Amino acid sequence: QKEVEQDPGPLSVPEGAIVSLNCTYSNSAFQYFMWYRQYSRKGPELLMYTYSSGNKEDGRFTAQVDKSSKYISLFIRDSQPSDSATYLCAMSRPQAGTALIFGKGTTLSVSS
Amino acid sequence: NAGVTQTPKFQVLKTGQSMTLQCAQDMNHNSMYWYRQDPGMGLRLIYYSASEGTTDKGEVPNGYNVSRLNKREFSLRLESAAPSQTSVYFCASSETSISGELFFGEGSRLTVL
Numbered sequence: 001q002k003e004v005e006q007d008p009g010p011l012s013v014p015e016g017a018i019v020s021l022n023c024t025y026s027n028s029a030f031q032y033f034m035w036y037r038q039y040s041r042k043g044p045e046l047l048m049y050t051y052s053s054g055n056k057e058d059g060r061f062t063a064q065v066d067k068s069s070k071y072i073s074l075f076i077r078d079s080q081p082s083d084s085a086t087y088l089c090a091m092s093r094p095q096a097g098t099a100l101i102f103g104k105g106t107t108l109s110v111s112s
Numbered sequence: 113n114a115g116v117t118q119t120p121k122f123q124v125l126k127t128g129q130s131m132t133l134q135c136a137q138d139m140n141h142n143s144m145y146w147y148r149q150d151p152g153m154g155l156r157l158i159y160y161s162a163s164e165g166t167t168d169k170g171e172v173p174n175g176y177n178v179s180r181l182n183k184r185e186f187s188l189r190l191e192s193a194a195p196s197q198t199s200v201y202f203c204a205s206s207e208t209s210i211s212g213e214l215f216f217g218e219g220s221r222l223t224v225l
Contacts, residue, residue, distance in 0.1 A: 008152065034213070043202055043216030044155070088155065099145060099170060100214060104154035
């Protein structure tokens with residue numbers, strides 16, 4: 001079992017829809033949880049960052065972490081065509097010298 | 113403010129040829145990373161450097177070598193390229209190796225024939 005699992009999609013929704021993206025993980029030592037957004041032919045960019053459990057909201061985006069279930073989510077409200085991208089979850093342990101582990105990414109398409 | 117700069121952006125090699133991908137960051141970050149991204153495989157870590165003077169293997173290091181030239185620069189070398197190394201390569205940097213807030217370059221697209 002890979003440490004981080006993410007459904008690659010693709011996911012297609014109409015403009016204005018609520019989008020839910022999810023990842024599961026197996027390593028209970030993970031403490032830092034992130035969502036990166038990657039536009040076509042570009043490098044990933046950090047979208048949301050959460051330490052340990054709980055929710056974090058930033059505009060139309062909400063990140064949730066449920067450590068008891070080893071499950072993280074990203075919700076996008078009022079989705080826009082500009083949200084069309086690949087979304088990658090990532091996580092790491094609080095240990096110097098380690099590196100991020102990424103999910104495979106979910107490709108989202110928002111149609112107008 | 114350029115962030116993370118990778119060169120070259122595109123490269124075509126023949127099997128057996130060697131090449132070096134260059135990466136430089138101007139954010140005074142301590143940690144630097146090389147990832148490869150393949151369809152259906154996501155981002156996989158090749159090598160990383162938690163701090164200047166140290167390098168460590170990631171998930172897929174075979175066929176690659178790295179050099180942390182100084183705090184700004186981290187290069188990735190393919191000594192004898194193989195078609196399996198056809199991929200998009202991303203360099204990234206972060207202030208520390210703990211929190212994981214990575215800043216990525218635009219990517220280098222490598223094709224090995």
